[in-house]
Amino acid sequence: MTMRDCPDGAIRDLLPLYVSGKLVATEQARVASHVATCMDCATEAELLRTVARAFPVPMLDVASIVAKLPTPRVVPIHRQPLWRVAASLALFIAGTATVLAVIGRQPDAAQVGLVQPVGTQTGAAPETTLAVATSTGGSPAANGALLSLGEELSDLTDAQLELLLGSLDGLDPRPQADPMTIATPIIQDRTQAPSRNNQ
Amino acid sequence: MAPNSSDERAVDAALIERWKAGDQAAATAIVERHATALARFAASTGERERIDELVQDTFVRAFNSIHSFRSDAALRTWLFTILKRLVLDRRRAERRQGVHVELEPTHAVQSYNALDSLVADETAQQVRNAVAALLPMQRDVFMLRVTDGMAYSEIATVVGSTEGACRVHYHNAMRAIKEWLSDDA
Ligand SMILES: [Zn+2]
Numbered sequence: 001m002t003m004r005d006c007p008d009g010a011i012r013d014l015l016p017l018y019v020s021g022k023l024v025a026t027e028q029a030r031v032a033s034h035v036a037t038c039m040d041c042a043t044e045a046e047l048l049r050t051v052a053r054a055f056p057v058p059m060l061d062v063a064s065i066v067a068k069l070p071t072p073r074v075v076p077i078h079r080q081p082l083w084r085v086a087a088s089l090a091l092f093i094a095g096t097a098t099v100l101a102v103i104g105r106q107p108d109a110a111q112v113g114l115v116q117p118v119g120t121q122t123g124a125a126p127e128t129t130l131a132v133a134t135s136t137g138g139s140p141a142a143n144g145a146l147l148s149l150g151e152e153l154s155d156l157t158d159a160q161l162e163l164l165l166g167s168l169d170g171l172d173p174r175p176q177a178d179p180m181t182i183a184t185p186i187i188q189d190r191t192q193a194p195s196r197n198n199q
Numbered sequence: 200m201a202p203n204s205s206d207e208r209a210v211d212a213a214l215i216e217r218w219k220a221g222d223q224a225a226a227t228a229i230v231e232r233h234a235t236a237l238a239r240f241a242a243s244t245g246e247r248e249r250i251d252e253l254v255q256d257t258f259v260r261a262f263n264s265i266h267s268f269r270s271d272a273a274l275r276t277w278l279f280t281i282l283k284r285l286v287l288d289r290r291r292a293e294r295r296q297g298v299h300v301e302l303e304p305t306h307a308v309q310s311y312n313a314l315d316s317l318v319a320d321e322t323a324q325q326v327r328n329a330v331a332a333l334l335p336m337q338r339d340v341f342m343l344r345v346t347d348g349m350a351y352s353e354i355a356t357v358v359g360s361t362e363g364a365c366r367v368h369y370h371n372a373m374r375a376i377k378e379w380l381s382d383d384a
Contacts (some may be wrong), residue, residue: 003377012373013366022348047376051330051345054323057239058250065230065255069262072221 003047006040015041019048204273204350211274215265230258233275236347237282243342244286245331253289257282279343279357329379333372340365341372 006012011034017023018031035041211232217225234254241250260281261268268277330338339358343349344365351362351369358365 002381005374005377012370016345016369017348020346020348044373047326047380048345050322050326051342051376054326054330055239055243055342055346057235058242060234060238060251060254062227062230062234065234065251065258066223066227068255068259069226069230070259071223072219073266 003043004040006038006044008034008038008041011038011041012044015045016048019045020052204353207275208271208273212270215268215270215274218262219265226262229274233278234258236275237278239346240279240342241282241286243330243346244335244339246286246289253282253285256285260285273353276353276356283339283357325380326376329376332379333375336360337368337372337375340368341376344369 011031014023014027014031015035018028018035021028023031035045211229214225214229214232218229237254237257238250241253246253257278261274261278268274330342333341336358340354340360343354343357344351349357351365354360354365355362360368
């Protein structure tokens with residue numbers, strides 16, 4: 001068996017794509033008409049088809065592959081124990097929290113801040129928590145209402161932060177008698193989000 | 200060159216976003232789109248055992264770091280790159296344990312006879328032997344081009360080379376296969 005190379009290198013370059021049907025229609029037709037009149041290319045194309053057929057694909061169980069994949073990292077806020085929220089709230093109101101960063105829309109509007117709890121008097125874990133506060137420009141400690149997610153910020157996806165900020169925009173910036181009445185709607189909103197399964 | 204590469208990319212990107220938003224069905228769709236091509240490539244590199252495991256590990260690695268995946272990049276290219284690395288890791292581990300013997304045509308004949316009763320005709324057997332006799336780089340480039348119709352630029356990313364070098368590898372591989380088959384006849 002002797003196989004020669006067609007002098008048209010550009011066409012030869014396209015033969016594997018032609019054989020696997022990966023060319024755009026016009027190119028596919030152009031190569032086909034060449035192959036129809038060129039014995040070298042016809043032979044090479046047939047060889048390529050044989051190569052493609054010669055390696056059988058092992059049976060794969062898609063379901064079992066998917067079963068071993070991690071699940072999306074979506075934070076289940078509704079699973080946060082209430083004591084975490086309460087503890088963060090107490091810390092905030094006591095004014096022992098230090099605001100490290102504030103992503104405020106307007107000075108008087110809702111604010112999102114990184115709150116580093118100080119001390120252990122309330123039993124709160126000494127980890128960074130995401131706090132959401134509303135204020136009217138007075139003492140945030142006096143008017144603040146906040147929601148502790150109790151998760152590292154890195155656990156939040158962009159989509160979740162968007163959602164959180166969206167929820168904040170919907171908040172009434174005026175002080176409320178009971179801060180929890182502000183925080184509660186956010187918690188309820190978040191229960192609609194897909195939850196993270198155990199990994 | 201490939202007609203739908205940007206469309207395909209967009210479909211993958213959309214599926215990834217759906218998965219990130221909590222849709223597990225999107226993961227199934229992603230696996231269905233790429234698993235077969237990955238398995239075929241693994242088989243063509245001479246891997247004969249636990250190919251499903253290689254494919255599995257490829258997807259697990261990809262999904263574990265999918266947050267770092269750029270949405271404008273090609274998921275397929277990335278998956279093949281991961282698979283290629285896993286195959287190399289496995290080779291290295293096997294070599295340390297003294298398990299792996301570099302794929303030789305005779306080994307290929309035996310193993311594929313055992314593996315494959317469907318494509319048993321003589322020509323296919325000769326072709327497999329010819330592919331097995333290629334240099335690893337030639338073989339990878341050739342098989343990605345032939346079985347998946349990949350652009351040279353994409354192949355270059357997977358095998359860690361340049362587009363021009365991949366074109367040369369492809370044509371050298373084709374020449375070597377033709378010579379092998381001519382000698383064999
Ligand atoms: Zn020709």
